[in-house]
Amino acid sequence: xxxxxxxxxxxxxxGRMLEHLFExxxxxxxxxxxxxxxxxxxxxxxxxxxLSGEKTYEQIVxxxxxxxxxxxxxxxxxxxxxxxxxxxxxxxxxNGAVPYDAxxxxxxxxxxxxxxxxxxxxxVVSYRDLEDTNAMIAASxxxxxxxxxxxxxLGLEAAAGMAAxxxxxxxxxxxxxxxxRQLDPAAGYLLQKDLEKRGIxxxxxxxxxxxxxxxxxxxxxxxxxxxxxxxxxxxxVGIRPETRLANDAGLEVARGxxxxxxxxxxxxxxxxxxxxxxHDGQLFGLVAPLYxxxxxxxxxxxxxxxxxxxxxxxxxxxxxxxxxxxxxDFADAPGREDIVFRDPGRGIYKRLILEGERLIxxxxxxxxxxxxxxxxxxxxxxxxxxxxxxxxxxPAFAGGAQADPLAxxxxxxxxxxxxGCNGVCKGQITRAIEGGATxxxxxxxxxxxxxxxxxxxxxxxxxxxxxxxxxxxxxxNPPMCKCTNHTHEDVRRLIKSMGLKSIPxxxxxxxxxxxxxxxxxxxxxxxxxxxxxxxxYRDDRQSRFVNERNxxxxxxxxxxxxxxxMWGGVTTPAELRAIxxxxxRYNVPMVKVTGGQRIDLLGVRKEDLPAxxxxxxxxxxxxxxxxxxxxxxxxxxxxxxxxxxGTQDSTGLGIRLEKLLWGSWTPAKVKLGVSGCPxxxxxxxxxxxxxxxxxxxxxxxxxxxxxxxxxETVPLLTVATEDEVCEVTAAFVQLYRENARYLxxxxxxxxxVGLDWCREQVADPATRAALYDRFMLSQSVYQADPxxxxxxxxxxxxxxxxxxxxxxx
Amino acid sequence: xxxxxxAALHDIPREGARVVRTAQxxxxxxxxxxxxxxxxxxxxPHKGGPLSEGIVHGTSVTCPLHNWVFDMATGEAQGADExxxxxxxxxxxxxxxxxxxxxxxxxxx
Ligand code: SRM
Ligand SMILES: Cc1cc2nc3c(=O)[nH]c(=O)nc-3n(C[C@H](O)[C@H](O)[C@H](O)COP(=O)(O)OP(=O)(O)OC[C@H]3O[C@@H](n4cnc5c(N)ncnc54)[C@H](O)[C@@H]3O)c2cc1C
Ligand code: SF4
Ligand code: FES
Numbered sequence: 001x002x003x004x005x006x007x008x009x010x011x012x013x014x015g016r017m018l019e020h021l022f023e024x025x026x027x028x029x030x031x032x033x034x035x036x037x038x039x040x041x042x043x044x045x046x047x048x049x050x051l052s053g054e055k056t057y058e059q060i061v062x063x064x065x066x067x068x069x070x071x072x073x074x075x076x077x078x079x080x081x082x083x084x085x086x087x088x089x090x091x092x093x094x095n096g097a098v099p100y101d102a103x104x105x106x107x108x109x110x111x112x113x114x115x116x117x118x119x120x121x122x123x124v125v126s127y128r129d130l131e132d133t134n135a136m137i138a139a140s141x142x143x144x145x146x147x148x149x150x151x152x153x154l155g156l157e158a159a160a161g162m163a164a165x166x167x168x169x170x171x172x173x174x175x176x177x178x179x180x181r182q183l184d185p186a187a188g189y190l191l192q193k194d195l196e197k198r199g200i201x202x203x204x205x206x207x208x209x210x211x212x213x214x215x216x217x218x219x220x221x222x223x224x225x226x227x228x229x230x231x232x233x234x235x236x237v238g239i240r241p242e243t244r245l246a247n248d249a250g251l252e253v254a255r256g257x258x259x260x261x262x263x264x265x266x267x268x269x270x271x272x273x274x275x276x277x278x279h280d281g282q283l284f285g286l287v288a289p290l291y292x293x294x295x296x297x298x299x300x301x302x303x304x305x306x307x308x309x310x311x312x313x314x315x316x317x318x319x320x321x322x323x324x325x326x327x328x329d330f331a332d333a334p335g336r337e338d339i340v341f342r343d344p345g346r347g348i349y350k351r352l353i354l355e356g357e358r359l360i361x362x363x364x365x366x367x368x369x370x371x372x373x374x375x376x377x378x379x380x381x382x383x384x385x386x387x388x389x390x391x392x393x394x395p396a397f398a399g400g401a402q403a404d405p406l407a408x409x410x411x412x413x414x415x416x417x418x419x420g421c422n423g424v425c426k427g428q429i430t431r432a433i434e435g436g437a438t439x440x441x442x443x444x445x446x447x448x449x450x451x452x453x454x455x456x457x458x459x460x461x462x463x464x465x466x467x468x469x470x471x472x473x474x475x476x477n478p479p480m481c482k483c484t485n486h487t488h489e490d491v492r493r494l495i496k497s498m499g500l501k502s503i504p505x506x507x508x509x510x511x512x513x514x515x516x517x518x519x520x521x522x523x524x525x526x527x528x529x530x531x532x533x534x535x536x537y538r539d540d541r542q543s544r545f546v547n548e549r550n551x552x553x554x555x556x557x558x559x560x561x562x563x564x565x566m567w568g569g570v571t572t573p574a575e576l577r578a579i580x581x582x583x584x585r586y587n588v589p590m591v592k593v594t595g596g597q598r599i600d601l602l603g604v605r606k607e608d609l610p611a612x613x614x615x616x617x618x619x620x621x622x623x624x625x626x627x628x629x630x631x632x633x634x635x636x637x638x639x640x641x642x643x644x645x646g647t648q649d650s651t652g653l654g655i656r657l658e659k660l661l662w663g664s665w666t667p668a669k670v671k672l673g674v675s676g677c678p679x680x681x682x683x684x685x686x687x688x689x690x691x692x693x694x695x696x697x698x699x700x701x702x703x704x705x706x707x708x709x710x711x712e713t714v715p716l717l718t719v720a721t722e723d724e725v726c727e728v729t730a731a732f733v734q735l736y737r738e739n740a741r742y743l744x745x746x747x748x749x750x751x752x753v754g755l756d757w758c759r760e761q762v763a764d765p766a767t768r769a770a771l772y773d774r775f776m777l778s779q780s781v782y783q784a785d786p787x788x789x790x791x792x793x794x795x796x797x798x799x800x801x802x803x804x805x806x807x808x809x
Numbered sequence: 810x811x812x813x814x815x816a817a818l819h820d821i822p823r824e825g826a827r828v829v830r831t832a833q834x835x836x837x838x839x840x841x842x843x844x845x846x847x848x849x850x851x852x853x854p855h856k857g858g859p860l861s862e863g864i865v866h867g868t869s870v871t872c873p874l875h876n877w878v879f880d881m882a883t884g885e886a887q888g889a890d891e892x893x894x895x896x897x898x899x900x901x902x903x904x905x906x907x908x909x910x911x912x913x914x915x916x917x918x
Contacts, residue, residue, distance in 0.1 A: 140822065176823070184843050255903070281902070335882040336845070336868060516842050519864040519871030519878070542824035546862040546873035554873060558859045799835065800816040800827040806913055 003101035004340060005029035006091050008081045008245065013274030013290040014106035015041035015063055020298030028302065031073045032098050034091070036107075037129055038078035040068060045287060048318045049131045051161030057130060063599050084249040086267055102269060102301060105246055109239040109275040109285075111652045114149070118211030124233045127158045132234075139232035142166030147220045147230040150209055151178040153317060155236035156195065160319040162234075163200050170228045171195070172206040172220065174237075177504065182326035184515060186342075187365040189504035193347070194322050196441055203228075205538070241276045241283060250676040256279050261307040263297045273297050279310060286313045305524055311619045314375045316368070325371035328353065328361030328378045336360070343367075344509045345411040351515060352392055357383040359391070370394030387734070408486070408494055408510045409462040416497040418459050420756075421452035426463055433467045451547045453720040453753035455489040455739055462490070468604050480677070481520040483512050488524065488741035495528050501536050503529065503543065519545075524742035527629065530665060547627035551786045552609055555602065560609060562601040563626035564616050565662065568636040568654035568674075569597030578619030586612050596633035596671070598624055610794035613787035622662075622785035629743070630665045631672075634658040634684065639676030641695070648693035650676035657691075661733060663783035664775070667740040667749070670733065685713045690727060698725045702732065703747040703755070711747050714755055717763060731762045731771035738774075810898065812907040819904070823878065826861040826870075831913060836897060837855030837861035838906060839881055841868055847881035848899040848908055892915070 007014050010033050020029065033040075046060040068075050076093055083092040090097045111126030113119055125135045139146060140162040142297055148159045151173030171178075177188030178195075192202050207223040211233055220231045241256035252258040252266035256278030263271045263279075274290050275283075284290055289310050290460040299306035311434045314327035314429050339352045352359055352374065358381050371536030373395050377384060384391055412418075413426030424447045432446040443460060445452055450457045451786045465472045477487045486494070491510060500506045503525050507517060517525065526543035547553050551561035561783035564579065579599055583591050589603035604612055613623075623633060636654030640646035654674040661670070673684030674691045686706040690713045697720040701713035717728055735758060738751035750758060790797075821827050821840040826829040828835040828851050835851035837860050845868060851861050858874030869887065871878050884894040898909035 180844075338867060514867060516866045518866045518869075519876065522864060522866060542822060545864065550862070554859075554862060556856065556874070558857070558862075567902065799830040800820050800838065801813075801829045803813065803829055803831045803910060803913060806813070806831070806910060 002028060004031050005031045005102050005104065006098050006100040007031060007033045007104045007106060008091065009106035009108055009274070009275060009276075010035035010037070010039075010041045010075075010077065011040065011061075011106055011108045012044055012106075012287055013294050014104060016291050017104070017106070017273055017294035017298050018071070018073070020295055020302055024304070025302035029102070031071070031246075032076060032100075033068070033073050034076045034079055034081050034093055036078075036080040037131075039130070040064070040075060040077060044129075045318070047127075047130065048157040048161055050130075051133050051136055051158065052164040052320075053161075054320075074562045081245060084245055084270075086249055086270070088458050089269060099373040100269070102271065104297065105265070105270065105272040105276060106274045107242040107245065107276045110242045111235065112238040112240055114208060114237055116208050118217070119215060119235070121211055121213045121217045122215070123217035124211060124215070124235060127154050127234055127236050128239075136162055136232065136234060137165065140165035140167040143168065144231045145229050146170070146232045146234065147172060147228050148236060149220070150235045150238070151175075151202065151204070152181065152236065152238070153179060153315065155234070156191075157318055158234045158236055159200050160195065160198070160322075162232075163198055167232075168199070168201075170201040170203060170230075172228070174205070174207055176204050178202065178204070179317070179324075182363075183324065183365075184351065184363055185504040186351070186508050186515065187324060187326075187363050189502060189508055190347055190365040191317075191322055191324060193505075195319075199323075205497055225486065237277070239285060241278065243276055246272065246276070246312060254281075256283050259339070261292055261296075261309075263308060264300075264302045265592075268508050271297055271300070274293055279308060279694075282310055284310075286315065288313050288743060308310075312375075312379055313727060314371065316371075317755065323366055323368045324642055325362065325364040325368035327371070327375045338515050339388075339392045340513060340515055342508055342511045342513075343385045343407065344511050345407045347508075349508055350392055354384070354388075357385040359384050406462055406466055408498070409459065410466055411492075411509075418463065418493065418497065419447075419449040419456045420493070420496065421451070421456075422448040424449040429460060429463045430467055433464055438464075438468060438472075453739055453757050455741075455753065456493050458487045458490040459493050480524065481518055483507075483514040483517050483521050484510060486510055487756075489673060491525070492532075492739070492741070495532055501529065501533050503540060517543075523548075527665060527667065527742050530782075531778070534781045548629065550606070550609070551613075551623055551627065551790060552604070553713055557603075559603045559605055560613055562604050562609070562616075562624070563594065563598055563624040564621035565624040565658070566598035566621075568634055568651050570636075570651060570655065571599075575617075575619060575621060578616060578621065582612050582615050585615070594626070596626070597635050598626075598633065600626070607794075607798040610791040610797050614791040617785070617788050617791060623787045625662065628665070629668050630660040630663070630670065631658070632669050633797055634672040635687070636674045637676050639674075643676055645679060645792035646676035646693070647695050647696070648676060648722075650674045650682065650691075650693050653691065653693070653698075653725065654682075656722065657729060660730060663785075664733065664737070664779060665782060666733065666737055667742050668745045670736075670746065672729075686710065687713065689713075689731075690734065691725060696720070698722070700725060700728055700732075702758070703750040705745060705747050709747070714750075716755070716759055727768060727772050728762050730775045731768045732758065734771040734775035734778075735761050737778075810909050811911045812900070813910045815899075815906045815908045817904055818846070818901055818906055821846075821878075821906070824829070824865040826865065828859075828861045829908065831877070831910075833913065835859070835861070836908070838899065839865055839870060841865060841881075844901070846899050846901055846906055848897040849879070849881060849884055850895045853877060853879075854886070854894060855890070859892065 041063040043060045045326040049055040054605040079093045081091050090099045111128050125132045146162045146167045146169045148155045151171050159169045159171045177185045209223045210221045212219040217233050219227050243253045246257045257272040259272050259277045265272050266497045272463045296306045296308040337354045341350045350364045353361035359377045412426050437443045438802045450460045479485050480488050522543040526540050529537040586608045588601045592600045594600045634657050636651045639650030670688045672689045673682040675684040676693050677681040686704040690701050699718050701715045704713035705711040820851040826839045837851040839847045844849045853872045858872040863870040877890045884896040886892040900907050
């Protein structure tokens, strides 16, 4: 006797299950198939090619009217099941009830909608079915503006599809890089670059605040204030299992409908299948494991023994020209190792994750040809130790392409600038070499490349090595760290000439050998990027050493010291009172006058920092950056105002300079001194920059130090007015910011590039003005009190959890 | 295993750490760029530096005081330095971080 099988949902999983069932047990069941969508099963994955215009809907239908008829399936399409009556074993739909002996729930998932203001406006769609797809097609007229919220798999396929139809598309993504669940930052960077190449704008770290519009969507507003005009908004921020029916029926539901290895729910007559299920704590969002479920359920219904075991899944993005592959699971398990391969010239990145002798994950971008081979190794759990050294080159390994240290320079176009001082590009150097210049001196003579500050010498040598081949012995300057072959100087130049604007971009394009860099290169790269791209780059706190990350100096016992700014060493009774109050309130064990003319509160607990900062802020004080590779102090003497020898207002000038320069990040710390006469009570001549006032004006000298090396400053320029002191000083600091290597104090940098070259730059009015303008541009972003910013979020400074009481239990 | 729900994964910044206070001292919970999570004693074997304040790179952390580097999976100091930090089992489930707190009772006993 045939039994009644009712299936709710005609999607990919149930479609495959029915195929298997009719094959395994023809005629065993009379099937009624409900579907909320007004159509039968089609290949949902292929909606993306339909959106982009590469396929039509007709081409992606998997089961047509004739198929259902041939199998004797009663179809109730366009009719959502509204309730399941478990007692009576009946399901209810709009057009009447149907009894079942066995019931399969295969309702898939529902797109998650972020409930921001405006999310219900017409013109806001999700991306799940043909209706959504058609809405996007209709809205993608050339020139129309579309915003996609969510830079995951679905969002990017939606974006690429609409862009292919001519729409101007912006993707807003909450996290720092695209597809963060499948990709690491390096691969995410390459993907972003490829999408940007096709005109899609990507806004990472963007949180949607509201969707704006009167009668329909007009724009999207982000938390940071950015507004993107939009004729259509596609929300693709995630899915959640469609469990409403199961919930109402009182079946066991966790995040998805709970099923056992036979896909049986808590009611033995009811099965569930597909994205609506949860098996052993796991949810599903890709089709491969669902097809396995379909096989198991068909067998179960046919009375055969079968059990579902979830397999690993691999991800690919169906956007033509974006080759990515990600498989395995690289989260939450200790004891892992990475193998990384990068070919910057060809935009390739590959990373394998090993655990013991097994390969457990792979991320690839640019060349995914070996994806299946790696995936197979992941699934089989084979011992890969024997091939470990060559594993990353895949099955075709033969001798192996080694990562080429010169690749980044080789990939530069001829018009890329190599020597910034003299504006010499790669092509000019190559021509000079081809014209017979085979030594560095000859190239310098002909092109002037590296003839000025000399920081690009390494790059010029690399261009020579590329042009001349083995005959050339390149520079002996050591590389930045063990993650790269490039020197600091080369990296700085390449960041500029290649327009690299993020840490993953630098690591990829310059062929870093590690995935996340190390504690030596990350702070340096973070500095170079923020110095070169003040408007585009955002400071990366996690790439900063502890003091700069926490805006205080860590002490040997893990407490911190707090030094408020005291402009030019001048304070007031009110400030002193506020400092005294803070010292009392937070039990500061020591209050000390520093060598930099200000007051240090030593021994503050980390969780008290936000509170002490806001107290000091309230009294008008800001961070003294006593921890920063940045401006520290401007030490002054009393000067003309009180001193009988003073020639100028050294105190006032010091305060003015400190107010001009504070907040700027520099390669290493910068200290200034301003003395009112040559008696030099402010010790100006052992500072990074020292100003000694004389009757006729101001002597500016630079490159002093009084730490591990003691150096007297050397004269830079003598000027007549305070205004000129300010302009020259800011310009000189900017020159240092743009050219020095990270952690080099001014004196070390001047030793390398020569004082004469520095003087030429700041003496020339046009160059000086340009340097000054670039400094001020950077200050427009970075001259902000970090204490005020962090004091606003005190919770982040305390432990995330406190288990001290647990132990007592 | 005595799993305790500590915090949400997103409470910890990528390539960063937060500490959990316990009666036996702080435990640092690290999150890597690819969302692996590790738990180590927040005390460097060298001179007691708070490892939670170190720079996280790959699956290593560099101590903020004198730059010793530790493999977060094993707790072993890398390179020429010798020493080991205690590690604790930790896992992420449904976006929550679960720490095996068996060590609390063990050490208290
Ligand atoms: C607080 C203070 C000592 C004091 O009690 O007076 C101080 C304290 C520290 N100095 Fe200093 N220096 C202090 C004035 C100086 C001076 C004198 C000056 O600025 O007039 C010098 C010599 C001048 C110079 O810099 O050339 C000085 C040369 C150094 C050096 C060596 C720098 C060098 O390039 O050789 C270091 C090490 C470093 O920076 O790498 C250093 C590093 C340090 C650190 C940050 C060490 C560290 O990384 O933990 C100390 C932080 C202690 C803390 O927890 O607060 N400190 N340090 C002074 C703070 C001044 C301020 O108000 O900001
Ligand atoms: C645009 C897009 C691209 C994708 N690309 C890929 C890819 O490249 N690779 C990959 O592996 N996966 C991809 N996926 C995911 C894949 O499509 C899903 O994993 C798969 O379709 C899930 O199958 P399912 O049968 O569980 O659910 P679905 O295919 O969603 O089917 C569920 C059906 O149930 C119906 N339904 C819901 N509630 C009721 C009710 N109460 N009554 C009646 N019917 C109801 C729904 O209308 C729907 O038709 C993609 C998904 C989308 C949307
Ligand atoms: S001289 Fe500076 S770095 Fe050395 S102990 Fe004193 S404060 Fe610390
Ligand atoms: S305390 Fe960690 S390296 Fe010294």
